[in-house]
Amino acid sequence: xxxxxxxxxxDLNLCFESLMMVGGGSDGKAKMDCGVITEWKxxxxxxxxxxxxxxxxxxxxxxxxxCSGWRDAIGLGLTHLSLVWLKKNxxxxxxxxxxxxxxxxxxxxRQDKPQLEDNAVEAISTYCHELLDLDLSKSFKLTDRSLYxxxxxxxxLSKLNISGCSAFSDEALEYLTNLCTQLKILNxxxxxxxxxxxxxxxxxxxxNEMQSLNLGWCDNVGDVGVMSLAFGCPDLRVLDLxxxxxxxxxxxxALADGCPHLTSxxxxxxxxxxxxxxxxxxxxxxxxxPSLWESKNGRxxxxxxxxxxISQCTALTPPAVQxxxxxxxxxxxxxxxxxLNISGCxxxxxxxxxxxFQAHRVPSSLPYLAH
Amino acid sequence: xxxxxxxxxxPPxxxxxxxxxxxxxxxxxxxxxxxLQSKTLENMIDENCASTPIPxxxxxxxxxxxxVEFCTKHAEAGADAETLxxxxxxxxxxxxxxxxDYILAANFLEIPTLLDLACESVAEMIKxxxxxxxxxxxxxxxAFSPEEEEDVRRQNQWAFx
Numbered sequence: 001x002x003x004x005x006x007x008x009x010x011d012l013n014l015c016f017e018s019l020m021m022v023g024g025g026s027d028g029k030a031k032m033d034c035g036v037i038t039e040w041k042x043x044x045x046x047x048x049x050x051x052x053x054x055x056x057x058x059x060x061x062x063x064x065x066x067c068s069g070w071r072d073a074i075g076l077g078l079t080h081l082s083l084v085w086l087k088k089n090x091x092x093x094x095x096x097x098x099x100x101x102x103x104x105x106x107x108x109x110r111q112d113k114p115q116l117e118d119n120a121v122e123a124i125s126t127y128c129h130e131l132l133d134l135d136l137s138k139s140f141k142l143t144d145r146s147l148y149x150x151x152x153x154x155x156x157l158s159k160l161n162i163s164g165c166s167a168f169s170d171e172a173l174e175y176l177t178n179l180c181t182q183l184k185i186l187n188x189x190x191x192x193x194x195x196x197x198x199x200x201x202x203x204x205x206x207x208n209e210m211q212s213l214n215l216g217w218c219d220n221v222g223d224v225g226v227m228s229l230a231f232g233c234p235d236l237r238v239l240d241l242x243x244x245x246x247x248x249x250x251x252x253x254a255l256a257d258g259c260p261h262l263t264s265x266x267x268x269x270x271x272x273x274x275x276x277x278x279x280x281x282x283x284x285x286x287x288x289x290p291s292l293w294e295s296k297n298g299r300x301x302x303x304x305x306x307x308x309x310i311s312q313c314t315a316l317t318p319p320a321v322q323x324x325x326x327x328x329x330x331x332x333x334x335x336x337x338x339x340l341n342i343s344g345c346x347x348x349x350x351x352x353x354x355x356x357f358q359a360h361r362v363p364s365s366l367p368y369l370a371h
Numbered sequence: 372x373x374x375x376x377x378x379x380x381x382p383p384x385x386x387x388x389x390x391x392x393x394x395x396x397x398x399x400x401x402x403x404x405x406x407l408q409s410k411t412l413e414n415m416i417d418e419n420c421a422s423t424p425i426p427x428x429x430x431x432x433x434x435x436x437x438x439v440e441f442c443t444k445h446a447e448a449g450a451d452a453e454t455l456x457x458x459x460x461x462x463x464x465x466x467x468x469x470x471x472d473y474i475l476a477a478n479f480l481e482i483p484t485l486l487d488l489a490c491e492s493v494a495e496m497i498k499x500x501x502x503x504x505x506x507x508x509x510x511x512x513x514a515f516s517p518e519e520e521e522d523v524r525r526q527n528q529w530a531f532x
Binding site for chain 2: 051
């Protein structure tokens with residue numbers, strides 16, 4: 001990013017003449033200041049940040065300790081920070097940095113060894129109100145206190161990853177969704193206590209812009225919850241229900257009906273799923289397919305399902321899955337573009353995507369005609 | 372543009388010279404095609420303000436001379452990437468105070484290639500240094516209070532443990 005306006009000769013002349021009148025020293029602005037900047041400590045904020053974008057996050061922390069000018073410039077401008085490289089002191093460092101880096105929009109605190117505690121998340125919630133994207137995955141030590149704090153302090157959150165945070169309750173998650181209504185991407189993989197039907201109902205009520213939800217291994221999830229999601233989140237594109245053993249065809253039928261933009265669905269090990277679910281997805285495509293005009297003119301890139309994981313869904317039979325494959329040209333069983341996962345379903349080996357049958361591709365300007 | 376040339380879209384006339392005036396009154400001539408490396412100058416050329424010497428109150432003569440050299444080199448046709456890179460490395464292989472001036476000038480004149488080059492060279496100067504080493508290197512007097520010093524020391528310790 002280069003700072004500067006369109007300059008006219010008259011402006012420059014004025015500046016030139018006033019140069020001698022304006023004293024030295026800057027206030028950190030890079031524009032037509034005409035004050036002469038001569039020292040590194042006075043480097044304009046945008047330029048220091050440009051240099052910071054070329055070094056790693058640890059160096060940025062070091063640089064923020066050089067002088068008050070650099071500390072303030074970085075504090076006012078830094079929007080992205082990742083501390084995943086920290087092995088020991090993440091909690092201390094977050095406590096120390098949160099009050100300084102108040103403009104953070106993205107913060108990655110994923111841990112291999114659990115370090116983060118509630119007081120650090122509370123600090124983030126106190127100082128970083130502009131946070132949009134937060135990754136707290138594998139923060140085993142965090143309790144509901146953190147969720148309550150985040151709800152109150154970071155209402156603009158659009159992307160939140162709390163996968164592996166097994167201590168969170170569904171009550172606290174519900175509270176969060178009441179206040180963080182702009183959530184679009186939410187990863188609750190392994191949050192067994194938090195991801196219950198009650199929480200999903202809250203998401204369906206409050207987070208209507210939800211696009212991507214990961215509920216992997218949340219075995220408390222049931223049809224009631226998923227149906228609330230399908231009803232309340234029409235923009236859902238990616239849903240991972242792998243290991244959600246309780247769900248039945250009713251969930252999939254509701255999704256087929258309520259989420260026309262679904263592109264990725266994970267049903268691994270959902271052994272209650274039958275052909276009925278497959279047919280409902282296939283038929284929803286017929287209803288929701290973009291018009292011929294839209295496809296030809298590139299107005300809709302809605303290819304429907306691109307990825308489906310039905311491995312271990314042993315109740316499914318070939319005709320139903322083939323019907324699905326025929327309805328969604330973006331689902332592939334061919335080795336190069338494999339996106340329909342049927343491993344463990346020995347009866348489905350006869351199912352093939354269109355690529356396997358045809359020697360040449362169907363021209364992309366024509367809609368794919370289901371057989 | 373009162374040229375009566377037959378071309379309808381006017382490409383830059385290669386030998387047309389622009390005059391630039393530094394903050395300390397020195398003038399420099401630069402080929403128009405080289406001047407186009409600077410968005411600031413390009414805008415002025417577009418708006419036909421380039422007939423008289425262009426005053427650049429933020430850039431002193433010593434630096435402007437080098438900026439002209441940079442733009443001229445980068446506007447040369449047929450320079451291969453390898454040679455240019457080597458030339459660039461030599462160009463910024465100067466004391467940091469001058470690189471600092473390059474950054475400010477490149478920002479003011481909106482010359483992305485020079486700005487990137489200079490910023491990268493500063494990033495290399497900074498990498499691997501402690502706050503104190505950075506201060507010494509760039510002659511920065513930090514004027515921190517004892518509490519702030521302690522805060523920085525602890526922060527650094529945590530970041531490197």
